[in-house]
Amino acid sequence: xxxxxxxxxxxxxxxxxxxxxxxxxxxxxxxxxxxxxxxxxxxxxxxxxxxxxxxxxxxxxxxxxxxxxxxxxxxxxxxxxxxxx
Numbered sequence: 001x002x003x004x005x006x007x008x009x010x011x012x013x014x015x016x017x018x019x020x021x022x023x024x025x026x027x028x029x030x031x032x033x034x035x036x037x038x039x040x041x042x043x044x045x046x047x048x049x050x051x052x053x054x055x056x057x058x059x060x061x062x063x064x065x066x067x068x069x070x071x072x073x074x075x076x077x078x079x080x081x082x083x084x085x
Contacts, residue, residue: 001055002048002051002052002055006080007048007055007079008079009069009079010074010079011065011068011069011074011077012077014077019079022041023041025041026042030081037084038084039081041079041082042079042080043078043080052075053070056069
């Protein structure tokens with residue numbers, strides 16, 4: 001989370017089937033904490049990438065998945081998740 005916004009990355013990059021579906025459909029459903037929420041997906045580029053990397057580093061510093069999640073490939077597949085009310 002950066003500036004109270006939720007961002008996710010597909011570590012497989014823009015070829016990820018999840019990323020392609022999210023950017024094509026621009027909406028979907030996520031499940032978190034036992035709740036299902038309708039959301040919109042917005043592609044993200046540029047200036048926020050470093051801040052998203054910092055958030056990943058803070059949360060996943062000892063995870064083997066950190067390096068792939070802050071790679072150029074994952075950065076290219078960053079999506080902002082926006083709740084639909």
